Amino acid sequence: MRAGLLALMCLSWSIAHAADTYPSRPIRLILPIAPSGGADITARAIAPKLVEALGQPVIIDNRPGGGGTVGMSLAARATPDGYTIVQSSIGPVAVDASLHSKMPYDTLKDFTPIARMVSALNILVVHPSLPVHSVKDLINYARANPKKLNYGSSGTGHADHLAAEIFKSMAGVQMQHILYKGGAPAMTELLGGNIELIFSTVSTAVTFIKAGRVRPVAVTSAQRVALFPDIPTVAEAGLPGFVVDNWYCVLGPKGLPKAVTTRLHREYNRALAQADVGKRLESFGIFPFPLPTAEAFGDYIKSETAKYARVVKEAGIRID
Numbered sequence: 609m610r611a612g613l614l615a616l617m618c619l620s621w622s623i624a625h626a627a628d629t630y631p632s633r634p635i636r637l638i639l640p641i642a643p644s645g646g647a648d649i650t651a652r653a654i655a656p657k658l659v660e661a662l663g664q665p666v667i668i669d670n671r672p673g674g675g676g677t678v679g680m681s682l683a684a685r686a687t688p689d690g691y692t693i694v695q696s697s698i699g700p701v702a703v704d705a706s707l708h709s710k711m712p713y714d715t716l717k718d719f720t721p722i723a724r725m726v727s728a729l730n731i732l733v734v735h736p737s738l739p740v741h742s743v744k745d746l747i748n749y750a751r752a753n754p755k756k757l758n759y760g761s762s763g764t765g766h767a768d769h770l771a772a773e774i775f776k777s778m779a780g781v782q783m784q785h786i787l788y789k790g791g792a793p794a795m796t797e798l799l800g801g802n803i804e805l806i807f808s809t810v811s812t813a814v815t816f817i818k819a820g821r822v823r824p825v826a827v828t829s830a831q832r833v834a835l836f837p838d839i840p841t842v843a844e845a846g847l848p849g850f851v852v853d854n855w856y857c858v859l860g861p862k863g864l865p866k867a868v869t870t871r872l873h874r875e876y877n878r879a880l881a882q883a884d885v886g887k888r889l890e891s892f893g894i895f896p897f898p899l900p901t902a903e904a905f906g907d908y909i910k911s912e913t914a915k916y917a918r919v920v921k922e923a924g925i926r927i928d
Contacts, residue, residue: 630690630868634665638694640679641762642672642790646728646809646894650856651695653888654725657879662871672789675763676700677712684718688861690868693722697856699765702912706920707765707927716913720864721857721906723876728854729829729893730767732775732842733813733822734805735798743826743846746805750781757783758803760794764927767854768794770916771807771828777923778847798822809854810835810893828852835893855897857905873902 637655641647648670655666671679676699683694701715713719732743740746750757761769764787776783786803788794791812797803799821806813807828814835816822826842827833830851842850858876860869879885880896889896899905920926 630865630871631662631664633691634667635662635690636667636669636692638679638683638692639668639670640672640676640694640696640700641670642788642793643670644792644812645762645790646811646854646892647695647697647856648790648792649811649892650726650728650889650894653885654876654879657882657885658875661875661878674712675704675765675769675787677704681712683859684713684861686861688720688863688865690860690864690872693858693860693872694719695725695856695858697728698767698854698912698916699763699770701857701859702909703770703916703920704765705913706917707925715859715909718862719859720862720869721902721909722860722864722869723873723902724855724857724897724899724905724908725876725880726856726889726894727897728767728856729810729827729833729835729895730771730807730852730854731810731813731817731827731836731839731893732771732805732807732825733798733817734825735801735803736821736823737801738804738823740805740825741823743840743842746825747779747781747846750779750783754782755784757805758786759783760786760788760797760803760806762788762791762794767828767852768807768809770919770925771852773925774850774852774919774923775807775842775847777925778850795822807852814892828854833893835890856894857909869902873905 658666680700686692734740759772794806795812798806817824824839826840826845877898880898886896
């Protein structure tokens with residue numbers, strides 16, 4: 609018993625001491641999604657600024673799988689010293705617990721909130737062969753062809769999946785969910801005609817929209833956006849009240865020293881405030897949306913978790 613207590617005290621001292629000199633070696637940033645797509649673009653836009661500020665390499669480690677749970681679980685089990693952190697999104701952080709009866713981690717208990725970074729716009733896009741040009745067209749087509757439409761998502765509980773499930777519930781239609789390891793693989797399948805639609809991030813879809821390879825139908829935000837001023841919101845185009853906000857954030861394992869948390873929060877917010885970062889992100893429909901403190905972000909996670917628990921329950925969405 610005494611030996612175990614001594615070991616725990618030594619570990620606590622070493623972690624606290626490490627915070628004084630943090631960082632002194634490379635930082636591993638886990639991304640629980642496949643390369644490409646909005647989350648990957650966000651990480652790679654911000655990482656160089658972190659390298660400048662922290663004086664250490666930031667190694668991006670894509671770990672897709674399980675709708676984000678593979679990468680999140682890895683981060684939850686990491687030593688809480690600030691050298692392994694995870695960039696995640698609304699689904700794995702605030703929604704999945706309401707969709708699944710069992711989860712390999714508990715966001716509120718197993719992680720230290722560091723920073724909310726951005727809000728990433730989602731847009732409903734369809735394959736050009738689909739005779740759908742509006743939200744009402746899609747609803748009518750889906751009602752006439754129940755379960756014949758396949759939609760892709762980057763992971764169960766991610767914003768694109770949540771948007772489609774809420775759409776199904778509000779519109780009273782049936783569509784089949786096809787799960788991929790990221791938004792980019794799902795888009796590849798849409799381009800190939802293997803699925804009919806995605807509530808994609810703009811960052812994944814914008815190139816293909818401009819090339820005419822996918823057809824944009826509506827955005828999931830509360831208001832139209834300057835990037836696509838002629839594209840209506842889902843709410844104004846046929847489903848009043850429909851809004852899904854996709855956000856990305858950074859977390860560390862439970863027990864991350866406050867000094868490390870504060871340092872990382874400060875450097876992420878500084879990076880997001882730089883004009884070149886904002887300009888690059890906004891060109892992909894991703895908008896800096898930081899919160900003033902790590903504690904404020906922790907409160908935000910709690911409020912979003914409670915909000916989407918209500919949304920999931922009211923929509924009758926369940927994965928298992």
